[in-house]
Amino acid sequence: MEEVVATRYVTPLREGGSLPGIVEADDLGTYVMKFTGAGQGRKTLVAEVVCGQLARRLGLRVPELVTIQLDPVIGLSEPDQEVQELLKASGGLNLGMDYLPGSLGFDPLAYEVDPVEAGRIVWFDALINNVDRSWRNPxxxxxxxxxxxxxHGATMIWHHNWRGAEASAAKPYDASDHVLAPFGPDVEAAAAELAPRVTRELLREVAADVPDEWLVDEPGFETTDALRDAYVDALLPRAATIHERITLGPRSERKPSQAPGWLTDHLAPWPHPTKKDSTT
Structure with a gap:
């Protein structure tokens, strides 16, 4: 990925659980920046890179990702103390996603998605075990x-407990609450098209985009390359068979979110807990 330098902090985005912000960079681009100092931790950024880059390589539309060098001094004029603390905790390399000016949040009542595209997105979300593309939070x-x-920070839940990764990655995917479930997603067609393209070589290339400093000191792994291989080993077999284990039942309108507990804060309305209150 390209590396840029943040030159101006524009404004926080309070819709996200990690308090991302809009920044301008030295390449004259504008990005949604996600911070290493946010409460969810650096694994959120790792997931963003692995899954975002994989999606792009498979032809799905994901805004371009870059790494952003941040000097906290650019936020000195920001009046929000929480933002100031986040910037101070995030000096160094962070993640940026290309800002799409004028974009609107997806509303399934206002936009139609054909079954082919819906199937590709549902299949991809099943591959990465994305619990955060529901009708509650598209x-x-x-x-x-x-x-x-x-x-894509709330994906690949197995990387929060690598000892149980193999068993976790083998689990099925319940797409009943997926925002695109009502559009009749053609998962079989998506699997036939996309699964053969998810090769070990492709996954290694995607994992290689994750900066070393976001991978260091992971318990159980002697090197960052060994950790990258663990991501490959979890995703590769899942790609071949996950379409057989996707369920599409009635959505749980009158039930609480089925997301795991560690994601509860992310799904909750603002304000969210601070970094010291997070469990990840």
Missing amino acids: NMLVWHGDVWLID
């Missing part, structure tokens, strides 16, 4: 008439 934007996928 994490999709509509820009120039096209659907764009954003916010």
Whole structure:
């Protein structure tokens, strides 16, 4: 990924659990910046890179990702103390996602998605075990008439407990609450098209985009390359068979979110707990 330098902090985005912000960079681009100092921790950024880059390589629309060098001094004029603390905790390398000006949040009542595209997105979300693309929180934007996928930090839940990763990655995927479930997603067609493209080589290339400093000191792994291989080993077999284990039942309108407990804060309305209150 390209590396840029943040030159101006524009404004916080309070819709996200990690308090991302809009920044301008030295390449004259504008980005949604996600911080290493946020409460969810650096694994959120790792997931954003692995899943976002994989989606792009498979032809799904995800805004371009970059790494952003941040000097906290650029936020000295920001009046919000919480933002100031976040910037101070995030000096160094952070993640940026290309800002899509004028984009709108996806509304399934206002936008139609054909079964082929819906199937590709549902299959991909099943592959990465995305629990955060539900009708409660679509994490999709509509820009120039096209659907764009954003916010992949709440994916690959197994990387929060590598000892149980193999068993966790083998589990099925319940797409009943997926925002695109009502559009009749053609998962079989998506699997036939996309699964053969998820090769070990492709996954290694995607994992290689994750900066070393976000991977260091992971318990159980002697090197960052060994940790990268663990991501490959979890995703590769899942790609071949996950379409057989996707369920599409009635959505749980009158039930609480089925997301795991560690994601509860992310799904909750603002304000969210601070970093010291987070469990991840």
